[in-house]
Amino acid sequence: xxxxxxxxxxxxxxxxxxxxxxxxxxxxxxxxxxxxxxxxxxxxxxxxxxxxxxxxxxxxxxxxxxxxxxxxxxxxxxxxxxxxxxxxxxxxxxxxxxxxxxxxxxxxxxxxxxxxxxxxxxxxxxxxxxxxxxxxxxxxxxxxxxxxxxxxxxxxxxxxxxxxxxxxxxxxxxxxxxxxxxxxxxxxxxxxxxxxxxxxxxxxxxxxxxxxxxxxxxxxxxxxxxxxxxxxxxxxxxxxxxxxxxxxxxxxxxxxxxxxxxxxxxxxxxxxxxxxxxxxxxxxxxxxxxxxxxxxxxxxxxxxxxxxxxxxxxxxxxxxxxxxxxxxxxxxxxxxxxxxxxxxxxxxxxxxxxxxxxxxxxxxxxxxxxxxxxxxxxxxxxxxxxxxxxxxxxxxxxxxxxxxxxxxxxxxxxxxxxxxxxxxxxxxxxxxxxxxxxxxxxxxxxxxxxxxxxxxxxxxxxxxxxxxxxxxxxxxxxxxxxxxxxxxxxxxxxxxxxxxxxxxxxxxxxxxxxxxxxxxxxxxxxxxxxxxxxxxxxxxxxxxxxxxxxxxxxxxxxxxxxxxxxxxxxxxxxxxxxxxxxxxxxxxx
Numbered sequence: 001x002x003x004x005x006x007x008x009x010x011x012x013x014x015x016x017x018x019x020x021x022x023x024x025x026x027x028x029x030x031x032x033x034x035x036x037x038x039x040x041x042x043x044x045x046x047x048x049x050x051x052x053x054x055x056x057x058x059x060x061x062x063x064x065x066x067x068x069x070x071x072x073x074x075x076x077x078x079x080x081x082x083x084x085x086x087x088x089x090x091x092x093x094x095x096x097x098x099x100x101x102x103x104x105x106x107x108x109x110x111x112x113x114x115x116x117x118x119x120x121x122x123x124x125x126x127x128x129x130x131x132x133x134x135x136x137x138x139x140x141x142x143x144x145x146x147x148x149x150x151x152x153x154x155x156x157x158x159x160x161x162x163x164x165x166x167x168x169x170x171x172x173x174x175x176x177x178x179x180x181x182x183x184x185x186x187x188x189x190x191x192x193x194x195x196x197x198x199x200x201x202x203x204x205x206x207x208x209x210x211x212x213x214x215x216x217x218x219x220x221x222x223x224x225x226x227x228x229x230x231x232x233x234x235x236x237x238x239x240x241x242x243x244x245x246x247x248x249x250x251x252x253x254x255x256x257x258x259x260x261x262x263x264x265x266x267x268x269x270x271x272x273x274x275x276x277x278x279x280x281x282x283x284x285x286x287x288x289x290x291x292x293x294x295x296x297x298x299x300x301x302x303x304x305x306x307x308x309x310x311x312x313x314x315x316x317x318x319x320x321x322x323x324x325x326x327x328x329x330x331x332x333x334x335x336x337x338x339x340x341x342x343x344x345x346x347x348x349x350x351x352x353x354x355x356x357x358x359x360x361x362x363x364x365x366x367x368x369x370x371x372x373x374x375x376x377x378x379x380x381x382x383x384x385x386x387x388x389x390x391x392x393x394x395x396x397x398x399x400x401x402x403x404x405x406x407x408x409x410x411x412x413x414x415x416x417x418x419x420x421x422x423x424x425x426x427x428x429x430x431x432x433x434x435x436x437x438x439x440x441x442x443x444x445x446x447x448x449x450x451x452x453x454x455x456x457x458x459x460x461x462x463x464x465x466x467x468x469x470x471x472x473x474x475x476x477x478x479x480x481x482x483x484x485x486x487x488x489x490x491x492x493x494x495x496x497x498x499x500x501x502x503x504x505x506x507x508x509x510x511x512x513x514x515x516x517x518x519x520x521x522x523x524x525x526x527x528x529x530x531x532x533x534x535x536x537x538x539x540x541x542x543x544x545x546x547x548x549x550x551x552x553x554x555x556x557x558x559x560x561x562x563x564x565x566x567x568x569x570x571x572x573x574x575x576x577x578x579x580x581x582x583x584x585x586x587x588x589x
Contacts, residue, residue, distance in 0.1 A: 015213040016211055025165045027168065057090060166189060168189050168218060196474070200512075232586065269299075278545050280297070281335075282532060294332070302510050332392065336393040336394070367401075390428055394432055411453060438457050438459045461484060465511075465513075508529060517585065520544045524550055525558075
């Protein structure tokens with residue numbers, strides 16, 4: 001941004017998905033790999049253009065070497081190896097020679113010539129059947145984006161300062177999140193997304209504010225801009241004035257007071273007015289979240305998402321998995337930790353298969369299907385979880401189950417792992433609990449057939465709502481149709497709970513619906529045994545449950561199941577919630 005520009009306050013409105021307020025500088029991340037504009041270089045400036053190209057290559061080399069130098073720990077080994085591979089790609093004379101030739105012969109500008117040469121190279125690698133070679137296409141693209149940023153002066157140039165910042169992106173994929181230094185993130189503001197998108201889930205897990213659907217925001221901001229991110233109202237304020245900052249400080253003080261009151265009683269159990277006990281646990285995906293989970297009153301980890309460790313390093317040895325899982329189990333002991341086995345696919349693409357485009361990835365190769373198709377990878381994870389179980393209470397649950405056969409096959413592999421460890425004299429909990437996630441309507445309908453093979457169910461409402469209503473939860477065009485209070489969804493959940501309880505199988509819920517206090521009365525009425533929410537919502541959920549009478553909640557549910565309009569159910573449930581704990585309900589506008 002030119003230094004002479006007047007810094008006036010500007011307000012951008014999006015959709016709030018994770019509460020809180022953050023003030024800091026902008027860090028633009030990501031960016032598409034797009035063809036630059038083709039410029040014809042005058043004959044007299046060809047040599048200067050070639051010098052410009054090599055200067056960009058050299059700047060990229062220095063950038064990569066500086067990053068590598070900072071990664072001196074064992075935990076950085078995988079990232080360091082990737083960057084070293086990128087340096088090798090950058091030094092490939094086959095590419096640089098072709099670019100120089102294109103500039104000289106066709107008088108193409110450096111960025112266009114470089115893009116055209118690299119694009120052909122990437123396309124060639126993507127056609128190779130070998131998966132390892134296909135991965136090299138990703139390395140080439142990453143390096144190319146760095147070089148192109150230097151050539152074009154793109155404002156998204158990497159900012160590797162140690163200053164915490166508000167991350168601004170077009171979208172944020174799980175793999176990009178895995179590579180972020182999460183200690184340097186104040187909040188997220190993205191152009192795409194929804195309340196159940198990956199960005200929203202990660203933000204709530206890290207207890208950071210997040211706003212999505214800020215269309216065109218990447219074109220409006222520069223690295224280093226000062227912003228205020230409001231995850232409660234869905235606002236991003238550029239160059240906030242003194243008056244705006246004063247108003248937010250006052251609001252923040254009031255919010256801190258309410259939060260302190262909730263945390264003061266967060267250690268107490270969640271028991272309804274008529275003495276019904278409900279376990280309230282926390283969802284997690286990063287080890288860094290554990291201290292906050294311990295402080296927020298969570299009664300265990302109801303969902304530990306293991307795929308993000310995999311995305312950070314797909315080749316992590318079994319010993320590394322054991323180390324991380326054990327750290328979580330020891331920290332939470334004697335409370336239960338539920339590890340979800342790898343839930344790859346959908347929006348969490350396996351790096352080894354990132355270029356294999358599926359027509360409909362959310363209905364494709366994902367969840368337990370991936371694990372059963374790769375038994376050695378699956379067994380490596382199962383063994384690691386079993387070995388961690390010697391240090392505390394552990395449960396294993398399988399994602400995206402659609403049939404009894406899948407659970408039976410997964411259990412057989414778990415039995416094999418237990419037999420192998422027993423033969424080696426390795427200790428583990430032989431009574432480790434086994435569970436199935438109920439995310440697909442077919443699993444909900446056959447819950448009575450699945451129950452004999454598991455100890456518990458965990459209902460993943462994000463996907464259950466999506467699949468039941470045929471609504472893509474991250475598609476803005478149909479986002480209004482994504483309705484957790486739809487009677488079909490409520491009836492499926494009721495079917496699962498009743499089928500499970502008839503066979504002494506407990507039922508939890510780990511989807512985002514579990515942390516939404518606006519629908520807690522319905523969940524109590526449905527008879528769920530456990531709710532697992534983001535750590536920032538745990539104290540609120542426990543407070544809400546303590547204010548409710550389960551008999552009244554059952555009556556509310558019965559009325560709701562007779563109603564055909566999801567919005568009316570939502571309205572009546574919110575009114576019910578406000579009546580009982582309006583002090584912690586978000587304001588309506």
